[in-house]
Amino acid sequence: MNEVQYWVNGRQGALVNAAERALQYGDGLFETIRVRHARPEYLARHMQRLSAGCERLKFPAMDWALIRQELVKLAGQQEDAVLKYILSRGVGGRGYQPGPELEVTRIASIHPLPRWTSDPEQNGVRTRICTTALATQPLLAGIKHLNRLEQVMARTEWDDADIVEGFMLDHDQRLIEATMSNVFIVHGRELLTPELSNCGVAGVMRSVILDLAATLGFKTRVQPLTLDDVRASQEVFICNSLAGVWPVVHIEGLGEFGIGRITRQLQVAMQADESEDNGNWYIT
Amino acid sequence: MNEVQYWVNGRQGALVNAAERALQYGDGLFETIRVRHARPEYLARHMQRLSAGCERLKFPAMDWALIRQELVKLAGQQEDAVLKYILSRGVGGRGYQPGPELEVTRIASIHPLPRWTSDPEQNGVRTRICTTALATQPLLAGIKHLNRLEQVMARTEWDDADIVEGFMLDHDQRLIEATMSNVFIVHGRELLTPELSNCGVAGVMRSVILDLAATLGFKTRVQPLTLDDVRASQEVFICNSLAGVWPVVHIEGLGEFGIGRITRQLQVAMQADESEDNGNWYIT
Numbered sequence: 001m002n003e004v005q006y007w008v009n010g011r012q013g014a015l016v017n018a019a020e021r022a023l024q025y026g027d028g029l030f031e032t033i034r035v036r037h038a039r040p041e042y043l044a045r046h047m048q049r050l051s052a053g054c055e056r057l058k059f060p061a062m063d064w065a066l067i068r069q070e071l072v073k074l075a076g077q078q079e080d081a082v083l084k085y086i087l088s089r090g091v092g093g094r095g096y097q098p099g100p101e102l103e104v105t106r107i108a109s110i111h112p113l114p115r116w117t118s119d120p121e122q123n124g125v126r127t128r129i130c131t132t133a134l135a136t137q138p139l140l141a142g143i144k145h146l147n148r149l150e151q152v153m154a155r156t157e158w159d160d161a162d163i164v165e166g167f168m169l170d171h172d173q174r175l176i177e178a179t180m181s182n183v184f185i186v187h188g189r190e191l192l193t194p195e196l197s198n199c200g201v202a203g204v205m206r207s208v209i210l211d212l213a214a215t216l217g218f219k220t221r222v223q224p225l226t227l228d229d230v231r232a233s234q235e236v237f238i239c240n241s242l243a244g245v246w247p248v249v250h251i252e253g254l255g256e257f258g259i260g261r262i263t264r265q266l267q268v269a270m271q272a273d274e275s276e277d278n279g280n281w282y283i284t
Numbered sequence: 285m286n287e288v289q290y291w292v293n294g295r296q297g298a299l300v301n302a303a304e305r306a307l308q309y310g311d312g313l314f315e316t317i318r319v320r321h322a323r324p325e326y327l328a329r330h331m332q333r334l335s336a337g338c339e340r341l342k343f344p345a346m347d348w349a350l351i352r353q354e355l356v357k358l359a360g361q362q363e364d365a366v367l368k369y370i371l372s373r374g375v376g377g378r379g380y381q382p383g384p385e386l387e388v389t390r391i392a393s394i395h396p397l398p399r400w401t402s403d404p405e406q407n408g409v410r411t412r413i414c415t416t417a418l419a420t421q422p423l424l425a426g427i428k429h430l431n432r433l434e435q436v437m438a439r440t441e442w443d444d445a446d447i448v449e450g451f452m453l454d455h456d457q458r459l460i461e462a463t464m465s466n467v468f469i470v471h472g473r474e475l476l477t478p479e480l481s482n483c484g485v486a487g488v489m490r491s492v493i494l495d496l497a498a499t500l501g502f503k504t505r506v507q508p509l510t511l512d513d514v515r516a517s518q519e520v521f522i523c524n525s526l527a528g529v530w531p532v533v534h535i536e537g538l539g540e541f542g543i544g545r546i547t548r549q550l551q552v553a554m555q556a557d558e559s560e561d562n563g564n565w566y567i568t
Contacts (some may be wrong), residue, residue, distance in 0.1 A: 025432035
């Protein structure tokens with residue numbers, strides 16, 4: 001598969017109404033799901049976050065059985081792919097006011113897996129620190145909404161293909177995430193990841209790793225982190241639903257990091273874990 | 285005219301590509317222009333802000349002569365209407381990264397003028413104060429970008445049709461704007477309006493009023509303002525490109541305000557001023 005395919009409200013085709021609120025205001029949510037063995041990986045977790053987002057944005061009640069069915073059906077068409085799923089609040093409304101008559105629009109697309117230039121899972125990735133800071137907005141923090149200009153602007157800061165990711169701080173110099181992934185650091189036998197109540201996206205893979213780490217007997221802490229905390233760590237890795245876990249071997253301005261044993265242990269454990277959530281999605 | 289009409293890159297029709305970055309990330313800008321006597325009112329100012337937005341978001345070089353031509357042509361089809369004009373960074377790119385190959389998509393629409401229930405220009409409007417706060421993000425402040433979830437969320441806070449607008453504060457309790465308009469208060473013979481370097485949209489009508497007030501001999505100040513400053517003012521009004529100047533006669537929790545002489549003087553002056561910018565747009 002080389003082409004991207006689209007479905008709007010279940011009908012194949014890439015055309016949407018220009019009055020769609022996702023386009024007019026970024027008024028919507030999305031998920032980026034890894035399709036593995038023709039199944040949407042970690043579907044239950046993706047649906048949980050989507051549902052939390054709908055609640056936060058005060059979307060009308062959704063037909064979650066239909067959404068689950070659609071995601072499973074679309075994933076079933078590919079062995080290995082990316083399934084992106086957008087919910088837009090609908091077409092129209094009176095300016096910013098949504099109005100009660102709106103019907104949520106589902107925009108699904110299937111993409112080929114990104115081709116990474118090296119083997120980042122094995123060899124680790126080089127990263128940098130972005131100057132674009134994330135704004136503090138508790139109302140929108142954690143959920144995966146469509147207002148992504150901060151990430152777009154951060155990603156315009158570099159075009160060196162050797163640099164895979166850029167870390168993002170808030171205006172108080174706290175580390176929050178990277179442009180398309182979450183961040184973990186290792187201190188001793190503890191895994192630390194930034195607290196995301198003021199900004200950032202609470203990634204599905206981040207939640208998988210927090211659970212997995214606990215199962216493996218590592219202590220985990222979700223708390224405010226600074227670059228000093230990163231500097232003092234033995235291992236650094238980033239994660240998202242497509243990449244899994246990528247060791248960070250270099251941060252521009254901060255120096256080199258080794259690929260550590262805990263990162264490797266998590267990578268191995270994750271491969272064993274994959275079938276679990278795939279098996280569980282249909283009973284939630 | 286009752287129907288909304290759309291044009292995508294100059295061709296009539298309301299369908300856009302689902303891969304449009306305006307839809308995927310809110311990666312774009314917009315203007316809402318009043319069409320009066322079949323001309324786009326304050327066109328030069330709208331184009332200036334759009335151009336400032338393109339620069340801030342690092343859009344590729346644009347054909348501004350084409351854009352001006354398009355706006356004039358579309359406005360020419362209606363005597364009195366709303367012309368909304370969206371620039372999306374284009375279709376695709378590699379995730380958040382725009383990539384060099386993108387071509388900006390122009391999405392224009394013509395809408396009938398909103399029908400206001402009363403005569404707000406004459407009688408003034410009732411307003412409230414929103415609990416949704418605006419995040420501090422200097423990178424996006426002032427420009428009219430498509431990441432508008434904060435305004436959408438603020439507008440979901442009420443559905444009482446008697447309340448026309450909601451004031452928005454930042455997280456430090458400074459007054460910034462209202463959901464779809466800018467705010468002015470009058471202290472003595474001074475006009476004050478919030479400073480917008482951290483958040484908010486620098487409205488075209490706001491800039492018209494600042495110029496007009498100076499011409500009329502009023503002192504103007506752009507500075508941080510609080511609700512205490514509003515409470516202490518003799519006149520309060522809101523403004524935007526469609527409404528012009530609307531006196532605020534009530535703010536929920538703050539009390540009643542009279543419609544003052546300076547507000548009325550600005551309304552009158554603005555009517556005389558309209559032909560000026562309409563005459564000037566083609567020489568910029």
